[in-house]
Amino acid sequence: MGKEAWPCSLSYIAKIAADRKTKNLCARLQPFQVAVLDHADMDEMAALSLLQASVRAVINLSPFMTGTYPAEGAKRLLEAGIPLYECTERDAGLIDEVDGKLGIVRKNELWIQSEQGWKRRAGLLRVSAKEIGRRWQEATERLDEVLSAFIDNTLTYASAEKEWFLRPLEKPQLLTRMADRHVVVVVRGKHYREDLRMLSTYIRDYRPVLIAVDGGADALLENGYLPDLIVGDMDSISDQALCSGAEVIVHAFPDGRAPGRERVEKLGVRYQLLAAPGTSEDIAMLLAYEEKAKLIVTIGTHSTMIDFLEKGRKGMASTLLVRTKIGSRLIDAKGVSQLYKPRWSWNWTGWLLAATLVPILAALSVHPVARHAMQLWWMQWSNWAY
Template identity: 35%
Template sequence: MRFPTRTAPAPVLPGLRGTARVGRRVADLLPRLRPGDVVVLAQHDLDRSAAEALAAAGVSAVVHTGPLLSGRYPAQGPQVLADAGVVLVDGLGADATAAVPDGAAVRVHDGAVWLGEEPVARGRTVDAEVLAHETGEARRGLAHQLEVLTHTSAEFVRREQDLLLHGTGLPRLHTSLEGRTVVVVAPGRDHAQDLAGLRPFLREQDVVLVGVDTGADALVAAGLRPDVLVVGPDESDLPAAAAVRAARDLVVRAEPGTGTTAAERFEGLRTRPRRVQTAAGSVDVALLLADRQGASLVVGVGLDGRLEDLLDRQRAGTAGTFLTRLAVGHRLVDAAAVPHLYSGRVRPRHLLLVLVAGLLALAAAVATTPVGQEWTDHASTVLTDLAGRAYDSVAGALTATVDTVGDTARGLLP
């Protein structure tokens, strides 16, 4: 007689589990990411926007082939991920992208990536203490980054001086910007929150809404219609077709020397897209358009306003962004400052309340004078007489009605 045997349960292995997504750059991985994924990266010094995109995708861990902070400058991305509760591991080595199969079920534990019970890449866990120490050390590299920014700015001026100084190459828009307030919405830090804070201002002012790349999607999501749309050549930055259809003007930006742009897939939706070839970024083109076409005020939503933000981007267009801010600085206001500077338009109900309060104050003041006392006594007498007459009239009418009803009832009785 055979007795049934009980199979021992498989041991529960420690660590964080997820599906591995392997790539060199965040932009390449974003379309494939799902909540709980483990991202294996080789992109150095993650900036804030890339980290926010990873956090929004719901990844559980980010492991890096090299150091998360190279030491050149205090990149903001690692801190954004840490604040979002994402597990951070770095120093896996250059072979990690080949050692970790893309799409495999992996574990992250004790600074290593495991396949089953075998570690395939080892590094170190980056906790809050390590991150704070290395961020402080990286701040020493800011001086060098400023020197690099100075050099690249001089080179940018040499190549794009006609655009910066004279607006050469900028298209003419159907939408009139002359003397109007222009609100430029870009996909940046707290752009949705800043846009929500602008609602009273947008409702009460005659503004021109300019959406930059996926910033146009934020406008549509807020129930607003972009008047002008500026898009760049990067396919991942293009807005949804609904935003393109809503805009009256579409400006497509291309890098110098290139004949096509990713935005050409929208040409069937617009009659004549306006083109501009420049090394400046899409946000810079939007700001220069507003400045050169006579906007009275430019409100920036989601723009990089701080020096640390500019350095954190580490893109070729950083110098253009810096110089554009200088060129448009006399018109440019950050959206976060508008609620502090603008209290709203005076409404009719406000005037009515002031009028009523003034009349009550005037009546109280007059009532304390001898003439006012005489007027008050006379008014009291008149009001009492009117009330008495009204009472007599109503009482007489009610009595007559009752008598009529009574006579009618008696006439109906046998």
């Protein structure tokens, strides 16, 4: 920037947190920081994670919505009043350069503080709700075309992978017993927080086996539960959850490559390896099925085309095969909180009042002074009644 010490027309100033993976960024994002990321077609869960971290503004190297399908993330952020910007030119080195720096969003430019002073780093385009609405309409109009390609991809891969899922898994010997028990599989997907709270009474009464898929373990810990089993590639789970004492199964590719193995070993956590195609949540459900679980309840799992497109998948072959195989033993609790909201009733109020008065009356009846006062009150009431 040279001679100028401070850019004029200042919009706001904040520390920048940048990462190519949104889930990694959200894990370390501090309140009121500016997030710089590279996330085309931002999904709803990513947006909710950014909002939970109290992000101040979001700068994206890729379009928030490309128009391929109606991604929810940008709409959620704009509804919450978060300013959104897209970079006007793609710069692969931007993320590494700006991470941890003090930055200024000045009109349609990003400035960062360097040793030489303030430096213009990128051109920005403010994304409006009107523009997102236009892209949304475009994506909705071509949804049938996207669905057709999605179905074709699903059937192609299902035909290629069916032998894997027809035969039993080459699973390790598990310490967690699931035979004839209820099992809850928790994935950090849409509405997982609400659905987990909604099923709290069921979990308390039935004491099911709790299987967490990656970050689902953190969801359980947040709600006061300890996972019995953790399954996944361990890329979206905290160290605290990994070290919670649960049995750990690292999901590997069919050829044996396991990206999550190094992290688990570094933490000194005991684990077993399971090589199989498909998603980790599919493997978690299949494990419960093959361990003779009586009932499998899923929370936050991915089951629709939009769910899988948001995960960057062009089909859902393994999920189709697994759900077809498990059949009636599977109950999907996804979105139950949107369907049912518990209401306060007078019956519950009466029972609560009675439960409160019983111990009070019992205490009064044994206390000599209180008992004497009650006898006097009863005599006065009897005389008045007659």
